[in-house]
Amino acid sequence: AQSVTQLDSHVSVSEGTPVLLRCNYSSSYSPSLFWYVQHPNKGLQLLLKYTSAATLVKGINGFEAEFKKSETSFHLTKPSAHMSDAAEYFCVVSDAGNMLTFGGGTRLMVKP
Amino acid sequence: NAGVTQTPKFQVLKTGQSMTLQCAQDMNHEYMSWYRQDPGMGLRLIHYSVGAGITDQGEVPNGYNVSRSTTEDFPLRLLSAAPSQTSVYFCASSYSSGLNEKLFFGSGTQLSVL
Numbered sequence: 001a002q003s004v005t006q007l008d009s010h011v012s013v014s015e016g017t018p019v020l021l022r023c024n025y026s027s028s029y030s031p032s033l034f035w036y037v038q039h040p041n042k043g044l045q046l047l048l049k050y051t052s053a054a055t056l057v058k059g060i061n062g063f064e065a066e067f068k069k070s071e072t073s074f075h076l077t078k079p080s081a082h083m084s085d086a087a088e089y090f091c092v093v094s095d096a097g098n099m100l101t102f103g104g105g106t107r108l109m110v111k112p
Numbered sequence: 113n114a115g116v117t118q119t120p121k122f123q124v125l126k127t128g129q130s131m132t133l134q135c136a137q138d139m140n141h142e143y144m145s146w147y148r149q150d151p152g153m154g155l156r157l158i159h160y161s162v163g164a165g166i167t168d169q170g171e172v173p174n175g176y177n178v179s180r181s182t183t184e185d186f187p188l189r190l191l192s193a194a195p196s197q198t199s200v201y202f203c204a205s206s207y208s209s210g211l212n213e214k215l216f217f218g219s220g221t222q223l224s225v226l
Binding site for chain 2 (some may be wrong): 004009016036041042043044045046049090099100102104105
């Protein structure tokens with residue numbers, strides 16, 4: 001069985017400072033990993049995905065994530081937060097079949 | 113392109129009532145799915161379909177039915193609504209059911225069951 005743990009339910013940063021959203025996963029296979037973002041009252045949008053190519057994945061809006069197999073982690077980072085980054089972020093794992101497993105989400109707040 | 117369209121955006125039901133949440137996509141995607149989103153629990157898969165005429169259960173299928181008579185449409189039926197079904201529901205689609213496929217989400221339906 002696969003599972004995803006997002007280690008922080010809320011993260012607050014100041015505009016212009018780095019963002020780190022943490023994600024750990026468990027999987028019986030070589031997983032595919034995703035980060036999705038959800039802005040208020042909107043559907044989810046794909047930020048980036050890892051599919052066993054380069055371990056450092058670049059996504060949209062300056063976000064990137066690094067796959068670390070030894071740590072079973074897939075943390076999301078951004079060098080400098082912008083007010084428009086305030087949203088909820090979901091780490092997602094897919095390792096078999098047709099089902100994705102979502103983490104519980106991390107709400108990112110950006111202070112001016 | 114409209115993408116994935118869900119209707120209605122909001123719905124209030126009384127316990128025991130039935131209703132259908134509509135989902136349509138215009139991208140010719142084979143894979144469609146329904147999720148419910150509850151605070152702190154992420155999204156949980158209710159049902160999914162890998163093509164017209166083919167459906168299967170996800171993680172939390174009880175109390176819900178689906179059908180897929182066309183590629184475009186994937187309605188979700190609540191048979192007898194219960195307060196535990198109060199949630200935000202999302203429909204999502206992708207080109208195929210491959211593990212690496214990007215999901216396209218609708219804007220959600222907020223359902224309250226009294």
